[in-house]
Amino acid sequence: MSVSVDFSVLEGAEKILSSEEMLRMGLEASTPGGDTEFNLIVAHKWFNLAAMQGSREARVYRSELTVEMSPEEIAEAQKQAREFLAARRPAYMG
Numbered sequence: 001m002s003v004s005v006d007f008s009v010l011e012g013a014e015k016i017l018s019s020e021e022m023l024r025m026g027l028e029a030s031t032p033g034g035d036t037e038f039n040l041i042v043a044h045k046w047f048n049l050a051a052m053q054g055s056r057e058a059r060v061y062r063s064e065l066t067v068e069m070s071p072e073e074i075a076e077a078q079k080q081a082r083e084f085l086a087a088r089r090p091a092y093m094g
Contacts, residue, residue, distance in 0.1 A: 016088075019053035022046045026061060040069050044077035049084060 017025075025036075026046030032038040044065050050058035066074055 017049075019050040019055040019058065022050035022053065023055050023058045023061075026050060026058060030061070030065065040065055041073050041077045041080065044069065044074065045080040045084065048077065048081045052081075 023046070026043045028036040029039050029046060030043035044062055047058040047062035047065065051062055069077070
């Protein structure tokens with residue numbers, strides 16, 4: 001018996017990010033002067049997503065950011081995290 005797999009269906013598929021990659025993206029967004037734009041809302045979003053994937057380090061960073069952010073900024077970061085998950089729900093349901 002032989003199995004044929006058509007990998008062309010994966011072309012254009014979005015990569016599933018690991019908690020480590022999300023943590024790294026949060027760190028980049030929360031650090032001024034890097035290659036990415038300094039943005040605490042984006043950083044909180046990535047830390048929140050990484051924490052949801054089990055990253056304890058991301059939970060600590062997320063908690064530290066909340067001291068520097070307004071309630072409106074935190075709400076926006078949470079909204080962006082929900083939107084990220086909603087757009088990719090099947091991939092992150094594992």
